[in-house]
Amino acid sequence: MAVMEPLKEYQQKRRFTKTTEPVPKKKSSRSGKLFVVQKHRASHLHYDLRLEMDGVLKSWAVPKGPSLDPGVRRLAMAVEDHPIDYADFEGIIPEGEYGGGTVMVWDRGTYIPESQMTSDFGRGELKFTLQGVKLKGSWVLVRTKGRQWLLIKHRDQYASTADITLSDPRSVVTQRTLAEIAADEGGNVAKAATGDPAVLPRLFKDGLKRRSPATSAKSSI
Ligand code: MN
Numbered sequence: 001m002a003v004m005e006p007l008k009e010y011q012q013k014r015r016f017t018k019t020t021e022p023v024p025k026k027k028s029s030r031s032g033k034l035f036v037v038q039k040h041r042a043s044h045l046h047y048d049l050r051l052e053m054d055g056v057l058k059s060w061a062v063p064k065g066p067s068l069d070p071g072v073r074r075l076a077m078a079v080e081d082h083p084i085d086y087a088d089f090e091g092i093i094p095e096g097e098y099g100g101g102t103v104m105v106w107d108r109g110t111y112i113p114e115s116q117m118t119s120d121f122g123r124g125e126l127k128f129t130l131q132g133v134k135l136k137g138s139w140v141l142v143r144t145k146g147r148q149w150l151l152i153k154h155r156d157q158y159a160s161t162a163d164i165t166l167s168d169p170r171s172v173v174t175q176r177t178l179a180e181i182a183a184d185e186g187g188n189v190a191k192a193a194t195g196d197p198a199v200l201p202r203l204f205k206d207g208l209k210r211r212s213p214a215t216s217a218k219s220s221i
Contacts, residue, residue, distance in 0.1 A: 006081060007081055010024070010082055015097065018094055019093050019097050021086065022083060022089060025085055026084040029052055029084055033052055033112065034109075037107040038086075038090075038106060039065075039103070039195065041178050041191060042093070046062060047063075047065040048061055050086065051111060055084070057084060059081060059082050060078055060141065066135060067151075068159055070154060070155045074152070075148065075150065076141060079147075090105045091181065102178045102188070102191070102195070104181055105172055105173045106171065107134040111131060112129040114127035114138065124143025125142050126140065127154075137154065137157065138158075165197075169197050178192040
């Protein structure tokens, strides 16, 4: 694979006159160890897992989303590095543009490397502890071939057979569903709604206060 300048592929795939996705600016988050999972209803629903490493967000598209069950291996396709700024992006990518559809910040926080991330990335085995709102505890990403990796939960106190994609389907930043994000921001509501569970869990069950999307969507780590 040719060595490319960081984020060149990210920039080449997007027209920043059309999409409101961020132009790369930040070189690091405050922690330097940010992670985010963005639920993305593009041509298909998937969950984009991103880990801050060496000034970019290393990224994997996980079609079925993360599983808390250590017996379940979830396919994670490596995709182009994203800028640190991307962790704040929740909204609409216009139809016809790369990744066109609705994006939600599904979970976000920091991670603790369980080993040396840069060399482990090259070896195709990353171990890390997530400190998110939804995802916690120890995980591993293992490369099988090419861009294919597997995302697996390690056994610990956070392992569970509950399906967190169904029990916690909303934005961790604005508490919106995909359909609500699309409705608020001029996206395709019917398409976005196909990424929401048919039966939504009751809102505010954890005492979460709904915040104004206009102010909270821009909050940064
Ligand atoms: Mn995506």
